[in-house]
Structure formats: C-alpha cells, structure tokens
Amino acid sequence: MMARPPSTEREHVVRLRGLQLSFGDNHVLRGFDLDVHRGENVMVLGRSGSGKSVLIKCVVRLLEPTAGQVEVIGQDVRALDDEALDRLRVRMGFLFQSSALYDGMTVQENLEFPLRRNWVATTPEETDARVEEALQAVGLAHTRRMYPAELSGGMKRRIGLARTLIMKPEVVLYDEPTTGLDPITSLEMVELILGLQRNYGTSSIIISHDLNVAKRAADRIALLHEGRKYTEGTYDELRASTDPLVQRFFVMM
Amino acid sequence: MAGLPIAIERSLREAGSIAHFAGRFFRNAFHPRFAWDELLRQCVVNGYRSLALVGITAFIMGLVLTVQSRPTLARFGAESMLPAMVAVSMVREIVPVITALICAGKIGSSMGAELGSMRVTEQIDAMEVSGTNPFRYLVVTRVWSTILTLPILVVLADVIAIGASWVGVNMRATVSWSLFQQQVIDSLAYSDFLPAFIKTYLFGLVIGLVGCHTGWHAAKGTAGVGRAAHKAVVLGSLLVFIIDLVAVQVTDLMGFN
Numbered sequence: 141m142m143a144r145p146p147s148t149e150r151e152h153v154v155r156l157r158g159l160q161l162s163f164g165d166n167h168v169l170r171g172f173d174l175d176v177h178r179g180e181n182v183m184v185l186g187r188s189g190s191g192k193s194v195l196i197k198c199v200v201r202l203l204e205p206t207a208g209q210v211e212v213i214g215q216d217v218r219a220l221d222d223e224a225l226d227r228l229r230v231r232m233g234f235l236f237q238s239s240a241l242y243d244g245m246t247v248q249e250n251l252e253f254p255l256r257r258n259w260v261a262t263t264p265e266e267t268d269a270r271v272e273e274a275l276q277a278v279g280l281a282h283t284r285r286m287y288p289a290e291l292s293g294g295m296k297r298r299i300g301l302a303r304t305l306i307m308k309p310e311v312v313l314y315d316e317p318t319t320g321l322d323p324i325t326s327l328e329m330v331e332l333i334l335g336l337q338r339n340y341g342t343s344s345i346i347i348s349h350d351l352n353v354a355k356r357a358a359d360r361i362a363l364l365h366e367g368r369k370y371t372e373g374t375y376d377e378l379r380a381s382t383d384p385l386v387q388r389f390f391v392m393m
Numbered sequence: 394m395a396g397l398p399i400a401i402e403r404s405l406r407e408a409g410s411i412a413h414f415a416g417r418f419f420r421n422a423f424h425p426r427f428a429w430d431e432l433l434r435q436c437v438v439n440g441y442r443s444l445a446l447v448g449i450t451a452f453i454m455g456l457v458l459t460v461q462s463r464p465t466l467a468r469f470g471a472e473s474m475l476p477a478m479v480a481v482s483m484v485r486e487i488v489p490v491i492t493a494l495i496c497a498g499k500i501g502s503s504m505g506a507e508l509g510s511m512r513v514t515e516q517i518d519a520m521e522v523s524g525t526n527p528f529r530y531l532v533v534t535r536v537w538s539t540i541l542t543l544p545i546l547v548v549l550a551d552v553i554a555i556g557a558s559w560v561g562v563n564m565r566a567t568v569s570w571s572l573f574q575q576q577v578i579d580s581l582a583y584s585d586f587l588p589a590f591i592k593t594y595l596f597g598l599v600i601g602l603v604g605c606h607t608g609w610h611a612a613k614g615t616a617g618v619g620r621a622a623h624k625a626v627v628l629g630s631l632l633v634f635i636i637d638l639v640a641v642q643v644t645d646l647m648g649f650n
Contacts, residue, residue, distance in 0.1 A: 200522050222526070230524035240519035243510075257428075257525040307523070 150177040159208035170367030186364035233304030233312040239296040241288040274302040294325035440542025455554030459561030477580030493596035497629035501604035505625030508608025509618040536601030543597035
C-alpha cells in the first residue's frame with residue numbers, strides 16, 4: 141500500500157483562516173484555523189459550549205462568521221451568492237446531531253427530497269436505485285415506508301447519514317454523530333463514517349467527544365480551546381502529549 | 394405605564410419584521426424553480442381540508458342571521474326584505490370576515506406550529522444545507538396556497554350561507570327556493586360582491602404571511618412552538634380586522650357602499 145503524501149502536499153478541500161464568530165459580547169470563535177485535505181477525516185475536539193457546532197455551521201454558512209476566511213472545494217463560501225452557495229452545498233453533506241429528518245415525510249421521501257429538489261435523478265427508476273443504495277449502505281433498507289417518529293435514535297441518525305450520502309458529497313460535516321447512542325450503535329456509526337471515506341473518498345470534519353471516533357475514525361484531531369486551535373495531531377500524538385490541557389481531555393475521555 | 398414604550402417598541406419591531414418577511418415573499422413569489430408539487434399539497438391541506446369547517450360555520454351564520462333578523466324586519470313590515478338583507482350582509486361582510494377568522498385560527502396556527510417545529514428541530518437548516526431554499530419551498534408555497542384558496546372558500550361559504558338563510562326563512566313561512574333565489578340575485582350587485590372578493594385575497598396573503606412568519610422565527614423549545622401558533626392566530630385575526638376596516642373606507646370613498 142502506497143504511503144499517503146504528507147498532508148501539506150495534498151489538496152485541501154476545506155480551509156479555515158482566522159475564523160471569528162461572536163454573539164453580542166460572547167466571542168465564541170476568536171481566530172480558528174483548520175485545513176482538511178481530500179480523503180481525510182479531521183475531528184474537532186473541545187469542551188461543551190466551546191463553539192464546535194458553531195464552527196461547522198460557519199463552514200456551510202448556516203451561520204455568518206464575524207471575520208475570517210472559509211474556503212470549501214476551492215470556493216470562498218462567504219463571497220458566494222445564494223444560487224452559487226446552494227450549488228456548493230449540494231457537494232457537501234451535513235449530519236445534524238438531531239438527525240433533522242423531515243417528520244412529515246417517510247424515510248423514502250426524506251431521501252428522495254434532495255434528489256428531486258436538485259434535479260439529480262431524472263427518472264423514478266434512477267431515484268429508486270439511489271434510495272436503495274443509500275439505505276443499503278446504512279443497513280436500513282426495510283425502513284422505506286416508515287416515518288421518523290417510528291424510528292429509534294440510532295436509526296434516525298443512520299437515515300440522516302443516508303440522506304447525506306445520497307447526493308454523493310465530497311465533504312461531510314458530522315455534528316456529534318455518536319452522541320446519545322449506545323456503544324454498539326456508536327461503533328456502527330464509526331464504521332459507516334470510515335466506509336464513506338474508503339468507498340466514496342469523502343473528506344470530513346467530525347465534531348465529537350467520543351473516544352472511539354477519535355481513535356478509529358479521525359486521521360487528525362484539532363483541539364478547540366477559547367475560540368482558537370490549541371493544538372492538532374493524530375490520536376497517538378495527542379495521547380502521548382505532555383501538555384496539561386491536552387492530557388486533561390484524553391484522561392477525561 | 395412605564396412598560397408602554399417597551400410594548401410599543403416591540404410592536405414596531407414585530408411590524409418591521411413582518412414587513413421584511415413580506416418583502417422577501419414578494420421577491421421570491423415568482424421564482425423560476427417553483428415547487429408546484431408542494432403548492433398543490435398545501436392547497437389541499439389548507440383549502441380542501443378547511444371546507445367542512447367553513448361550510449358548517451357558513452350554514453350556522455346564514456341560519457342564525459336570518460332567524461335573528463326576522464323579528465326586527467317584521468316590526469317594520471319588511472319581512473319580505475329578509476332574503477335581500479341577509480344576502481347583502483353575508484356577501485359583503487360577514488362571510489368573508491368570519492371565514493378569514495376561521496382560517497386564521499385553523500390554517501395560521503397550523504402553519505405557525507408546523508414551521509416552528511421544523512425550526513426548533515433543525516429541519517429548516519437541514520433543508521437549507523441540502524441545496525434547497527427553504528423559504529421558497531416552505532413559505533412561498535404556503536402563502537400562495539392561502540391567497541388562492543381563501544377566495545374559493547369564501548365563495549362556497551356565501552352559497553352555503555344563502556342556502557341556510559332559505560332554510561331559516563322557511564322555518565316561519567313558506568318560500569320556494571326559486572323565489573328566494575330570485576330575490577337574492579335581484580338584491581346583489583357587483584358592488585356587493587367584487588370589493589368583498591378582492592379583500593379575501595388580502596386576507597389570504599395576511600394569514601399566510603403571519604402564520605409563516607411566526608413559525609419561521611419561533612424561539613427554541615416547545616414553548617416557542619406554542620407561542621408561534623398562538624401569535625399566528627392573534628396577529629392574523631387582528632390584521633384581518635384592520636384590512637377590513639381599511640377596505641370599507643376605500644369602498645366608501647369609491648362609492649360602493
């Protein structure tokens with residue numbers, strides 16, 4: 141197996157420079173920098189309320205940063221008009237912590253929705269094939285006609301992932317993908333995330349506190365502290381760190 | 394009294410927010426990528442499924458007004474004017490306003506609650522990041538559905554109310570349907586029907602805009618959703634009366650009254 145080139149030589153799909161976001165006097169992000177390279181899973185670790193979810197919402201422009209640069213797949217996200225932003229968002233995926241399934245639609249309709257609205261699949265057969273592929277990928281092909289209220293938390297999270305996958309995104313943003321799940325389902329989610337990376341070559345930013353995610357799915361981990369990147373490295377590098385703050389995270393995890 | 398300026402400031406902010414929301418609706422109302430399937434679904438949900446409630450209410454209104462008005466007209470020997478009086482009152486004012494108030498309650502609260510629930514559970518955010526403009530898909534279609542269906546509901550309610558009036562008339566006298574119908578047609582003019590019909594489009598616009606606005610800006614949590622639904626009804630109903638007040642002044646100036 142060929143060694144991967146050093147990260148500095150690989151194409152970056154997400155580049156954040158000096159990202160700032162404030163809510164009134166509450167300065168959540170104070171100049172956060174991050175690079176995500178193609179095919180890489182980068183995890184952002186931080187305390188609760190440190191701004192991790194806010195960070196990935198800035199990447200997809202659900203929130204407007206106060207300052208800084210957000211570049212995704214070579215495009216300046218902050219400079220895009222609405223139509224161009226929608227076209228870029230189609231190339232990205234976002235898995236919400238709550239899954240955010242449309243509760244008035246069945247699982248099938250949830251998955252068909254982005255295809256129909258973006259005119260991706262032009263025939264019913266093609267739409268059906270993509271829905272089947274996405275559901276098979278998350279192991280929930282039998283849930284087509286079910287409504288979100290009939291699904292367990294873990295199933296909702298996996299359907300949310302299927303809805304993200306169906307558009308074959310290049311970049312996926314995960315907001316606490318394993319929070320609230322039992323250990324077995326958490327492991328299954330991690331395997332799904334790795335499977336996406338392996339089979340589709342997706343790059344991702346993962347917001348999580350989960351040790352399993354850090355250890356198994358993250359190629360690099362960035363530590364968010366007081367609105368900035370405190371340090372970054374692989375799981376093993378950070379685990380071996382003698383920095384007191386880093387040690388506190390890994391001991392508590 | 395000390396709280397009054399804050400209340401006024403809050404009301405002005407709310408009015409400004411709704412005006413901004415309305416402006417956004419008009420900018421997106423004719424977008425090429427229109428969600429026709431969602432518009433049709435909303436017309437069924439908001440229009441067709443309101444028929445029963447509107448119909449029953451219209452029947453009761455027609456019957457009650459007829460029965461209540463008869464003694465007064467009889468005192469002046471004008472009982473024969475009953476069909477005309479009821480028809481003109483119903484068509485000009487009572488049916489459009491009462492139907493709009495019912496729809497503000499039923500449709501407005503439903504929109505406020507639905508969109509509020511979608512907001513607090515991040516479904517609107519999910520729609521946005523999937524490359525769909527949620528304002529166009531959710532708000533524009535809903536507002537168009539109330540604009541299009543409310544006039545139809547009012548016309549149907551007019552017919553039902555006049556039919557109920559015939560039933561009311563026949564509780565004390567015997568008047569054939571053809572005679573009653575002729576008296577109604579003879580009494581109604583375009584100046585009775587047209588201004589009332591036009592204002593139902595405004596009622597529909599206001600009910601849709603207010604219902605969607607309260608849900609779109611719902612605060613987090615279940616309390617926020619509840620407040621959105623409640624506000625949609627109260628504000629929608631109030632604006633129906635304000636539009637009616639303005640409309641009657643305009644029609645008076647134009648000589649329709």
